Amino acid sequence: MKILKLETRFFRNLVSCVIEPCSRINVILGKNAQGKTNLLEAIYVVGHNRSFRGARDKDLVTHGRREGYRLKVTYALDERIIIFEQRYSESKNKVLRLNNKPAASKTQHRLKSVVFTPEDLYLIKGEPERRRNFLDGILCQLRPEYERTLESYKKILGRRNAYLKQSRSFGQGMRVLQGMFIEAAVPLICARLNLAAILEKEVSKLYQLLSGEAEDVCMRYVLSFPLETGKLTPDLLAASLDKALEVSKDKELKQGITLVGPHRDDFNLYLRGHNARTYASQGQQRNLAVSLKLGELATYKNIKGYFPVLLLDEVLAELDKNRRTLLLEYLQQAEFQTFISSVEREDVVAVAGKVFAVEDGRITEEVG
Numbered sequence: 001m002k003i004l005k006l007e008t009r010f011f012r013n014l015v016s017c018v019i020e021p022c023s024r025i026n027v028i029l030g031k032n033a034q035g036k037t038n039l040l041e042a043i044y045v046v047g048h049n050r051s052f053r054g055a056r057d058k059d060l061v062t063h064g065r066r067e068g069y070r071l072k073v074t075y076a077l078d079e080r081i082i083i084f085e086q087r088y089s090e091s092k093n094k095v096l097r098l099n100n101k102p103a104a105s106k107t108q109h110r111l112k113s114v115v116f117t118p119e120d121l122y123l124i125k126g127e128p129e130r131r132r133n134f135l136d137g138i139l140c141q142l143r144p145e146y147e148r149t150l151e152s153y154k155k156i157l158g159r160r161n162a163y164l165k166q167s168r169s170f171g172q173g174m175r176v177l178q179g180m181f182i183e184a185a186v187p188l189i190c191a192r193l194n195l196a197a198i199l200e201k202e203v204s205k206l207y208q209l210l211s212g213e214a215e216d217v218c219m220r221y222v223l224s225f226p227l228e229t230g231k232l233t234p235d236l237l238a239a240s241l242d243k244a245l246e247v248s249k250d251k252e253l254k255q256g257i258t259l260v261g262p263h264r265d266d267f268n269l270y271l272r273g274h275n276a277r278t279y280a281s282q283g284q285q286r287n288l289a290v291s292l293k294l295g296e297l298a299t300y301k302n303i304k305g306y307f308p309v310l311l312l313d314e315v316l317a318e319l320d321k322n323r324r325t326l327l328l329e330y331l332q333q334a335e336f337q338t339f340i341s342s343v344e345r346e347d348v349v350a351v352a353g354k355v356f357a358v359e360d361g362r363i364t365e366e367v368g
């Protein structure tokens with residue numbers, strides 16, 4: 001997937017902008033608070049129908065503009081050219097158009113992008129929820145049925161927790177709920193285990209490339225419950241989870257929450273056999289986080305056959321010069337299209353196919 005043209009109207013401080021990026025590295029250059037992240041956010045929103053900063057649609061509209069925002073992207077996928085438009089205003093809500101015709105909100109023809117923000121540097125050392133969301137985010141993009149199972153798991157979990165809060169003992173209702181809980185939990189765990197195995201290979205390769213270290217990276221999915229002995233199959237997972245729920249029954253009733261299941265799982269990365277969360281240096285953790293995100297891109301290519309667009313928001317400033325150079329060299333040779341926001345001109349401009357200068361929400365392409 002490659003963006004050929006992006007138009008924004010009344011989106012954040014980007015009152016009106018049109019850019020025609022190049023197919024490799026595009027640098028978005030500007031001082032603080034000029035609109036660099038807003039531009040990356042516009043690309044993300046037109047593809048994913050939500051902001052990576054957790055903003056609501058009404059926050060994305062330029063202050064005081066009641067007509068709402070409009071985003072239009074023209075992109076190439078294989079031999080096809082696709083035009084996708086998203087408009088939002090408080091009065092009319094959302095209007096989506098695909099190739100100039102009305103589109104369904106769940107259309108598969110949206111632009112896919114992978115975004116890396118300085119927040120993602122906490123993927124390794126942050127809370128487990130961040131890592132679970134990382135895996136779930138990839139799987140929801142790749143498989144619509146995963147998203148449906150995850151939604152139903154969350155609903156059953158909510159009902160189970162409500163039951164645990166109200167009750168003093170396990171009744172028939174709880175037993176029925178437990179069966180439903182396990183039925184939704186097992187496919188989620190299986191999909192995450194598979195993804196972790198695919199990602200491990202990609203991350204290991206990328207980490208070596210981006211760090212210059214010859215270390216293999218191991219990735220291990222960590223279950224929140226003990227596994228019974230035997231071959232790892234969905235049945236074994238179901239039996240193990242069932243047993244763990246039985247064992248933690250009294251504790252769960254006391255605390256009023258479900259203590260085991262995929263909502264409590266995690267994954268660890270290991271360098272030289274040591275858990276990167278406690279062993280790796282800050283720089284190594286940052287490189288691992290970048291490798292995970294680039295691994296997401298490669299996984300997409302393996303499964304769907306094409307690369308999404310990569311959005312890097314202020315990531316270079318977090319890496320030392322050597323790692324910055326290695327990352328830029330990698331991006332220069334990569335097949336996918338990249339957008340990098342940066343305050344500093346140094347390093348990035350030399351590798352850029354196009355440079356877009358951002359000042360007070362106005363974007364101009366630098367020539368020469």
Ligand SMILES: Nc1ncnc2c1ncn2[C@@H]1O[C@H](COP(=O)(O)OP(=O)(O)OP(=O)(O)O)[C@@H](O)[C@H]1O
Pocket residue numbers: 011012013030031032033034035036037038039059060061062063314341343
């Ligand atoms: N809905 C909105 N309407 C108008 N301006 C907005 C809106 N939302 C955010 N802004 C403004 O957009 C400006 C640019 O924000 P952005 O996050 O893109 O900055 P940036 O160039 O990435 O800066 P930094 O380098 O500091 O991260 C900010 O000053 C912010 O106040």
